Amino acid sequence: MNAAQLLNGIALGSLLMVLSSGLAMIYGLRGVANFAHGALYMSGAYIAYSVSDRAGFWLALLVVPLALAVVGVLLELVFFRPLQHRSHIELGLITFGLALMAERLVVLIWGERTLRVTPPEFLQGTSNFLGVEYPSYRLAIIAIAVVLAAALVLWLRSTTTGLHIRAASQDIETAAIMGINVDRVSLVVVAVGSALAGFAGALAAPYIALDPGMGSAFLITVLIIVVVGGIGSIGGAMIAGMGLGVIQSVTTVWSPSVAVVVPYLALTIVLLWRPTGLAGKRVS
Amino acid sequence: MKRRLLAATTAVTLSLTMAACGAASDSSGGDAEEGPIKIALIPPTSGALAQFGTDSVKGWETAVRLVNEDGGIDGREVELLVKGTDADPATTLRVAKEAVTQDGAQFIGSVMTSPEHGALNAQLEGLGALSFNSLGKDDALVGEQCSPYAVHVVQTTSMDVNALANSIAEMPGEKWAIQAVDYATGHSAAETFKAAAEKAGKEVVLEQFAPLNTTDFGSYITKLKNSGADAVFAVEFGADGVAFVQQADQFNLDDQLKTVLGLNMVSEPLFETLGESIVGYYNNVGYDAAADTEANKEFIEAYTEDHGSAPYYVPADAYAAAQILFAGIEEAGSSEPAEVAEALADLTVETNVGEVTVRGTDNQVLRDSYLGKVVKGDGGLAFEVVTNTSADVTTTESDPACKF
Structure with missing residues (x-):
């Protein structure tokens, strides 16, 4: 296996890392398997298509997370908070329904046609990285994802909001008794989680082709990553996302048919070996 | 008393079952010789192939509009029943069965992938419906998976x-x-x-x-x-x-x-x-849009009028499928799928993709291919x-x- 194949795995892993960290945040705090996470990612990619078409790709990277954060606020205020005492299955089904509606909405706005986003001119083509000619845009994804992951971990570990998020993710009731405003923390978490999904979509837009089913294609993999990483653990999800991306890409070189089952295999092995996931109960 | 009750119950159950069977049998394929001629379209509505499914439906819609404006086929109107699938063979088969047994469809179109067609071909004879494949290209569909009730309009791989x-x-x-x-x-x-x-x-x-x-x-x-x-x-x-x-x-x-x-x-x-x-x-x-024939010009004009864009091979092949079906019904003088299938054998039809012949031995439509x-x-x-x-x-x- 050569270095380019390893970079392919790291690039895919970087994308999965950003996407799964948002889902892990929401799952950790709200306990909701947010089946709309794939739809948020897909919506992010489509909004990025429209924004980058009119105002450039870099602005899209800024606008998309903000737009999706607003969607996250609505999700929290309209669904998650009022229904927080209902069973997780009911909330999961609601998010599943929202995902289906989002898919149809995207078809109504952008149509069923497959779309493509062109990366900024200086990121087109290849660059020489450690002696390997590799697509510049993929290298940029890796760099952005690493910076984002570091910033996220730093935010969770060094700020008061981060402390509150970690506390509420461990035990939301005790956190509330200790004086933490868990409603505000939840709002922040769902908004940031949704923004991360949108950001992943915007990052992915020049990487993959845009079609309304693109969210569903990643959703199962991302749900598996969250479970493998340790439910609710953002750090665990990041490690699992990167690991799975690399393993899947490497397996594709050897046997594409086997690569398809890698996430399921990883899920089975981790659940048998370490039922709480790679990170156990740690949040960051 | 108990015996009489048992006998009466058995008789009622049997008669109800037979009536139900009769009803199911009647509904299968609809009333072939009266009312509209029903064609079920089962394209994928999500995923990577959704757009091709939508465009295939558009080709059928244009063909049906034109034939109905001309007074239908032998005075009978043609009706499209547009369904949807996720391109999974099991889903497509279920939708096809519903369309035939419950909605009275006699003909099927716009099914996309070869695995779907493979699964469908195996059931067509039992269903009593005739399928027009304008999308699935696998050779096996006119080989070991062929069916006398499946017309392979598109070129094989x-x-x-x-x-x-x-x-x-x-x-x-x-x-x-x-x-x-x-x-x-x-x-x-x-x-x-x-x-x-x-x-x-x-x-x-x-x-x-x-x-x-x-x-x-x-x-x-x-x-x-x-x-x-x-x-x-x-x-x-x-x-x-x-x-x-x-x-x-x-x-x-x-x-x-x-x-x-x-x-x-x-x-x-x-x-x-x-x-x-x-x-x-x-x-x-698969289709030469520049072909200078009357049938092709009529198709391009009507399609562009209906859908606001020029056609390409997917709607063109769907339109050709419709033309072959209509010619088959006219030749048979009936919309009974078995009779239409028989009439189509070795029939030559002038279509938008040129003059084509349905090969009687495997129902492959013989037509030109382009690079x-x-x-x-x-x-x-x-x-x-x-x-x-x-x-x-x-x-x-x-x-x-x-x-x-």
């Missing part, structure tokens, strides 16, 4: 590849790599292409298959680059095809390639999305038809495995 094979010798590039989708059509295309390439004195240095709905082709493209190939034969459809072309561009794969030859990878609806990076790509072209090259014209990207190969070259005889 081997017909397409045989048409391309005629030109392989002249195409630049000696070391070919095959990148194909990991399902029936991809494998049969790869097999046929490999044989044709080797016959033309070319070397196949790599053969790899990616699952349908692959989003990241990085690993595949890296292998292609490392293989030393100077030409690629690619069988990737819809969103997969776009992702492959887009990522190949990012990897600068084209720099080492003299030829990129696609099978259904590049088509008119994707020109805008794919952009100028595909100029010079070769691809099979096109993407060129940049005044109105944007377009296909320039490079070669035109007739059916007597692309499919010399039917597969002996097909027995009606």
